[in-house]
Amino acid sequence: MTRRIRWAAAAIAAVTLAVFAAPASAQTQDTAVAHLREELAGGPPSSYALVSADGTVTTGAVGSDVTPQSPFLLGSLSKSFTATAVMQLVEAGKVGLDTPITAYLPWFRTAGENNPITVRQLLNQTSGLPTEAGTVDLYEPETTLEQRVRALADVVPVSRPGATFHYCNKNYATLGLMVEQVSGQSYADYLKAHVLAPLGMHRTFTNLADARREGLIEGSSVLFGLNVPMETPDFPGARPDGYLVSTAEDLSHYLTFQMTGAYRGARPLSAESLRLMHSAAVPTGEDHAIDGIDHYGFGWGTGTLNGQPVVQHDGDLTRYHANLGYLPDRHVGLVVLTSRNPVLLDNGAPFHHTLAMLAGVPAPEIGNGFLLTYGIIDGVALLVLIAMVLATRRQLRRARKLPELLRDKGFRRVAVRPLIGHLVAAAALYAAVFVGVGMLSYGGWLPVDVAFQTLPDFTVLVLAGMAFLAVRGVVWFALASSRTRRPAARPSRPAQTPPARAVGDAHPVR
Structure with a gap:
């Protein structure tokens, strides 16, 4: 073929691909959104946004009085905002990635050898700080940001800085405090001026009071399958690592910026800084803090999905779950925000399934994990209740024989030993x-109120079991004590009858 014919053929092929490929892509996105809505249906109030690099945005919400403009807490999605603020200071020459954090927070220290920790290591979660150090104060909202960071003076690192990935909230709390020290502004004020305002994120909040005035969707817990609304306290000291509030619509602006480098002309960071933030910096190894990734760096996790690169992060709070991520090769991203976060369920499943569909994976079947999980929990609770009833009946029957038991075995064996x-x-x-479960998953003693927030069903069962054991022992002891102190009944004396008289003893008749 001549060059002109070849160019014509190429043009025809390009037009054909454009005509057929674009609708296929749109159809895939429509199918994915339909599947997402179906998975979210019947669940907690949720909102979502699907973003394409060409500027197309599809938003939606599930639940009464919920819109794409409804605020939700973001959990650890907040970390990428902190990383963005840090990189802005790096670009301004005010912060060095490989400079020790003590250059900006001179008093900063950890226990042990106290090796220097750099800004880059904090961003990459390779400071050596253990995960538990970042969770120990998550239920102490009165703790300030500086108090949280200063508390690291009592924490012994579990590895040398730069050696191993350990997901720790305190890494980003420290970075947030550094932003304040270097910029001379509060973390909230800096973020509003340098990140949120340029991206048009006017319904993203740095405190819960403002968010509530603008319609914050209150989170809820699940108790034996029933939805229980619970108000979340504000935690200003944890804004840099978990307490920012935003909407699906605002996050579509943020996602557009992350995917394309700009939002309506605004470029809060250079393309080079974004490339560095989205690169696979360090392997996560056995630390599975974020689903679907194998590397981490600068507030983002990276991995592969159906053979394609993926950049994403999730966020978990007691009563909220959030996911945000995008597929660089497919030029499409997704954010899903929900207002319930039961520990026993895969709360990120709707997001991960939908993102997988956008990557070309067939739609999965929608299961009934909620009903199955809480059906089991309710069944166990019923069995525990039946066991308590049967044990109580057995004790009542045994109480009828209490006098004989006390006489045969004595008070100590019958009453004191069972009480103990x-x-x-x-x-x-x-x-x-x-204590045991708390040490394994929480890093310390687990307060009952914290346990009730995270696993209310399990906590109620445990407390009910403890109360039943204690009350059963005390009641039995009290009953035995009352039987022991009761004076023994005196045997009744038989009525005395006059002795029979002999015939000769009869009175003479007068």
Whole structure:
């Protein structure tokens, strides 16, 4: 073929691909959104936004009085905003990525050898700080940002700085405090002026009071399958690592900026800084803090999905869950915000399934994980209740024989030993759950109120079991004590009858 014919053929092929490929892409996105809505239906109030690099944005919401403009707490999605602020200061020459954090916070220190920790290591979560150091104060909203960072003086790192990835909220709390020190502004004021305003994120909030005035969707917990609304306290000291508030619509602006480098002409960061933030900086190894990634860096996780690169992060609070991510090769991104976060469920499933569909994975079947999970929990609760009833009936039957038991075995064996045994069992149950489980997952003793916020069903069952054991032992002891103190009834004396008289003893008749 001549060059002209070849150019004509190429043009025809390009037009053909454009005509057929574009509708296919749009159809895929429409199918993905339909699937997302179906997965979110029947769940907690939620909102979402699907963003294409060409500027097309599809937003929606599920639940009464919920819109794409409704605010939700973001959890750890806040970390990427903190990383953006840090990179702005790096571009301005005010912060060095490989400079020790003590150059900006001279008093900063950890326990142990106290090796220097750099800004880059904090961004990459390779400071050596353990995960538990970042969760120990998450239920102490009165703690300030500086107090949280100063508390690291008592924390022994679990690895040398730069050696290993350990997801720790305090890394980003420290960076947030550094932003304040370097900029001379509060974290909230800096973020509003340099990140939120340029991106038109006017319904993104740095405190819950403002968010509530603008219609914050209150989070909820699940108790034996029932939705229980609970108000979340504000935690100003945790804004840089978990307490920003935003909407699906505002996050579509943020996602557009992350994907394309700009939003309506605004460029808060250079393309080079964005490339660095979205690069696979360090492997996460066995730390599975974020689903669907294998590397982390600068407030973002990276990995592959159906053979394609993916950049994403999730956010977890007691009563909120958030996901945000995009597929660079497909030029499409997704954000999903929900107002319920039961520990026993895969709360990110709607997001991950939809993002996988956008990557070309067939739509998965929509299961009934909620009903199955809480059906099991309710079944266990019913069995525990039945066991308590049967044990109580058995004790009532045994109480009828209490006098004989006390006479045959004595007060100590019948009453004192069971009381001690029941109280020890209740204490052991408390220790196993609120101390043992707390040490494994929380890094310290787990307060009952915190346990109730995270696992209310399980906590109620444990407390009910403890109360039953203690009350059963005390009641039995009191009953035995009352039987022991009761004076023994005196045997009734038989009525005396006059002795029979002999015939000769009869009175003479007068």
